[in-house]
Amino acid sequence: EAGVAQSPRYKIIEKRQSVAFWCNPISGHATLYWYQQILGQGPKLLIQFQNNGVVDDSQLPKDRFSAERLKGVDSTLKIQPAKLEDSAVYLCASSVGGGQLFAEQYFGPGTRLTVT
Amino acid sequence: GENVEQHPSTLSVQEGDSAVIKCTYSDSASNYFPWYKQELGKRPQLIIDIRSNVGEKKDQRIAVTLNKTAKHFSLHITETQPEDSAVYFCAARLSGSARQLTFGSGTQLTVLP
Numbered sequence: 001e002a003g004v005a006q007s008p009r010y011k012i013i014e015k016r017q018s019v020a021f022w023c024n025p026i027s028g029h030a031t032l033y034w035y036q037q038i039l040g041q042g043p044k045l046l047i048q049f050q051n052n053g054v055v056d057d058s059q060l061p062k063d064r065f066s067a068e069r070l071k072g073v074d075s076t077l078k079i080q081p082a083k084l085e086d087s088a089v090y091l092c093a094s095s096v097g098g099g100q101l102f103a104e105q106y107f108g109p110g111t112r113l114t115v116t
Numbered sequence: 117g118e119n120v121e122q123h124p125s126t127l128s129v130q131e132g133d134s135a136v137i138k139c140t141y142s143d144s145a146s147n148y149f150p151w152y153k154q155e156l157g158k159r160p161q162l163i164i165d166i167r168s169n170v171g172e173k174k175d176q177r178i179a180v181t182l183n184k185t186a187k188h189f190s191l192h193i194t195e196t197q198p199e200d201s202a203v204y205f206c207a208a209r210l211s212g213s214a215r216q217l218t219f220g221s222g223t224q225l226t227v228l229p
Contacts, residue, residue, distance in 0.1 A: 004159075033216075042122075042205045042219030043160065056216055091159070102148055102167060105217065107159040 002026065004108035006092050012114045018080035021111045023092030025073070031055075031097030032069055033105065034077050037089045049075065050097055082115045089113070118143045120208050122220030129196050130228050137223045139206035140188040148209040149189045150217070151180060155202045163204075164191070196227045 005024040013019050025032050030051050035043035046065065047057040051072040060067070064083070069075040079086055089110040095103040119142040129135050141149075150165035166173045166180045166189065173180050177196075182189040193200055203224050207217040 040222070042120075042207075042221050043217075044219070045216050048216060102165070104150075104162050104165075107152075107161070109159050 004092055004094055004106055006090075006108035006111055008111055009109060010112050010114075012116065013082055015084055015115050016081040018078065019082055019113060020076050020078045021090050021092075021113075023075045023077070023108060025075070025092070025094030026106055029094035029096055029106075030072070031095045031103070032075050033093040033095075034067055034075070035091040035093065035107075037091055037110070039088070043091055046077070079113075082113075084115050087113055087115045118146055118208050118210055118218040120206060120218050120220040122206050122223060124223060125221065126224045126226070128226045128228060131196060131198060133196055135191075135193045135196055135200070135225055135227075137191045137204055137206070137225070138188060139190070139208075139220050140186075141208040141218075142187070143208075143210055144184070144187060145211050146208040147211040149180070149182060150207050150209075151191050152205045152207065152219075153202045154205065154222075160205060193225075196225075198227050198229050201225055201227045 007022050032049045034046045037043045046060045047067045048055040049069040052069050067077045089112050091110045092108040093105040095105045122139045147168040152160035153163045154160040177194045179192040203222045205222050206220040209217050
């Protein structure tokens, strides 16, 4: 089966600019996650969707980050305006969701963001 | 929320030796503990997981043990090979409907030939 797709793979922007990342989960996966992975750290959950509804966005810096998952499939994550500390790899993951209590999360290749 | 601590941050072993990575978690309501392997520049991939109703699980050279009383779990890799070199992350998930994972900070494992 095709994996989780993300684009772009790399992005370099200046601080205060805007950027958007795109994720296409595995077909049929109801749950989609966005993680931020700062160099040398584990992934940190930013937001979780179940279909097109938000399940958890408690760690999303809502003053600058936004995310949407229209039609319950693809998702976009936006940062506006970017700060230096936003430099990280942004990982998208998906899982079957629904009633699967221990469903594996499959990760995409990530987008490496550098803010200068 | 859940907090996961992982040790050591770096680990070097000789090829053929065993490697052990340990994690502790804070919330006794956590019920699922996966381990991910992340090679340089690549995506994290699940290598083994354990549920809270099991004390140990093994898959070929990889095993995970769970001590619910002490709230810690460990990854054991036997007969290490150079291709085992990577960053390993543990994670814990609280029971409940949201199913978020909280990750540890990672262990850089280097297997020396």
